[in-house]
Amino acid sequence: MSEAEIKSLEEQFDAKIARDEKIEPKDWMPEKYRKTHIRQISQHAHSEIVGMLPEGNWITRAPSLRRKVALLAKVQDEAGHGLYLYSACETLGITREQMYEDLHSGKAKYSSIFNYPTVTWADMGAIGWLVDGAAIINQVPLCNTSFGPYARAMVRVCKEESFHQRQGYEIMLSLCNGSEEQKEMAQDALNRWWWPSLMMLGPTDAESTHTAQSMKWKLKRKTNDELRQQFIDQTVPQADILGLTIPDPDLKWNEETGHYDFGEIDWDEFWQVVKGHGPMNKSRLDARRNAWENGAWVREAATAYADKQREGKEEAAKAS
Numbered sequence: 001m002s003e004a005e006i007k008s009l010e011e012q013f014d015a016k017i018a019r020d021e022k023i024e025p026k027d028w029m030p031e032k033y034r035k036t037h038i039r040q041i042s043q044h045a046h047s048e049i050v051g052m053l054p055e056g057n058w059i060t061r062a063p064s065l066r067r068k069v070a071l072l073a074k075v076q077d078e079a080g081h082g083l084y085l086y087s088a089c090e091t092l093g094i095t096r097e098q099m100y101e102d103l104h105s106g107k108a109k110y111s112s113i114f115n116y117p118t119v120t121w122a123d124m125g126a127i128g129w130l131v132d133g134a135a136i137i138n139q140v141p142l143c144n145t146s147f148g149p150y151a152r153a154m155v156r157v158c159k160e161e162s163f164h165q166r167q168g169y170e171i172m173l174s175l176c177n178g179s180e181e182q183k184e185m186a187q188d189a190l191n192r193w194w195w196p197s198l199m200m201l202g203p204t205d206a207e208s209t210h211t212a213q214s215m216k217w218k219l220k221r222k223t224n225d226e227l228r229q230q231f232i233d234q235t236v237p238q239a240d241i242l243g244l245t246i247p248d249p250d251l252k253w254n255e256e257t258g259h260y261d262f263g264e265i266d267w268d269e270f271w272q273v274v275k276g277h278g279p280m281n282k283s284r285l286d287a288r289r290n291a292w293e294n295g296a297w298v299r300e301a302a303t304a305y306a307d308k309q310r311e312g313k314e315e316a317a318k319a320s
C-alpha cells in the first residue's frame, strides 16, 4: 500500500472516531490501535478468569444455601465475562491459545487486585462491594468505547456487575447489623481491601503510559484519576451507612472541589504486585497453569468429538 493510501485510510479512521462511530473487526485500523486493544481486552479477560479464584475459595464455606447460590452464580458470571472478552479479542487476530500462553508465561498482566488473599467470609462482602464497585465505575464508560465487540460485551458485563456489587454490599450490611465480632470482621475486610481497590484503577494519570493515546482513540472515556475520584465519592457515603470507617485519616470532604480529598496511595506496593511480588501472585498463576494442564484431556476429547462429527457429516453428504 502506498503512503498516500495509508494516509487516506488513517484520515477516514480518525473521522469515524470523531463521529463516535464504532470500529468493527473487518474495518481498517492502525496497527497500534489493534495492539493496544489486544493488550487491554486480553488483560481484562485474564482478570475475570483469575478473579474467579479468590471467591471460588469460599464457595464451599458460604454460611447459608442462599449465600452459596449467589456466590456460585457470581463466580460463573465472571467465567462468562472472561469468555466474551476472549472472543472479542480474537476478532482482532490473536488466538485464544496465544492469550493463554501469554498469561501462563507471565507476559500478559491481569488486575493487581486478585493477588490479595481472601481470609474471612467478610472478604466476599468487601470484594463485591469494593472490587465490583470499582469495576463498574471503570466499565460503564467502556460500554461506549470505540471498538464495537468490546463495547457490546461491556453492556452485558455491566448489568451483571451491578448484581455482584449489590450481593457484596448486602453481605457487608448483614455483618454490620450482626454481632460485635461480625462487625469487626467487616471492618477488618474494609481495612485490607480499601487501598488495593483504589490501586486497581491504575497508576496516576501522570504515571499512566497509555491513557493519553487511549483517550484519543476513545478506548478509554475517563482517566484513571477521574475514575478513582468517582469511586471514592460514591463509596464513602456507603461506608457511612454501614457504620464502618474508611482506613484513611486524610479522607475529608472538600466543599470547594465538591469531592473527597484522600491520602497518599502506596504506589510501591502497587508496582510490586504488578511485577509479580504480591501475596498471591504465585498461587494464582500456579492455579491457572494447573487448570490448563489438567484440562488437556478435555480439549483433546472435544477436538476428537468435533472431528468425528465432521467426518460423519462428510460421509453422509457423499452417500446422498
Ligand code: FAQ
Pocket (backbone or CB within 6 Å): 039, 040, 043, 044, 045, 047, 048, 051, 052, 078, 109, 110, 111, 112, 113, 127, 131, 132, 135, 138, 199, 200, 201, 202, 203, 207, 208, 209, 210, 211, 214, 224, 274
Ligand atoms: N493491575 O497506562 P496504564 C473486575 C498496568 S475486572 C495490573 O494506566 P491502561 C471484575 C497496565 O496494564 C478488573 N496492571 O494502563 C471482577 C500498563 O502495563 P502494560 C480488570 C495494571 O491500560 C470483579 C501499566 O500498568 N479490569 O474487576 C493495573 O491505560 C470481582 C500502565 O498503566 C479491566 O481490565 C492493575 N490494576 O489503564 C472479577 C478493565 N493498572 O500493559 C472478579 C479494562 C494498570 O503497558 C471479581 N482495563 N496496570 O504492560 C482498563 O480500564 C485499563 O486497562 C486500566 C489500566 C484502567 C486497568
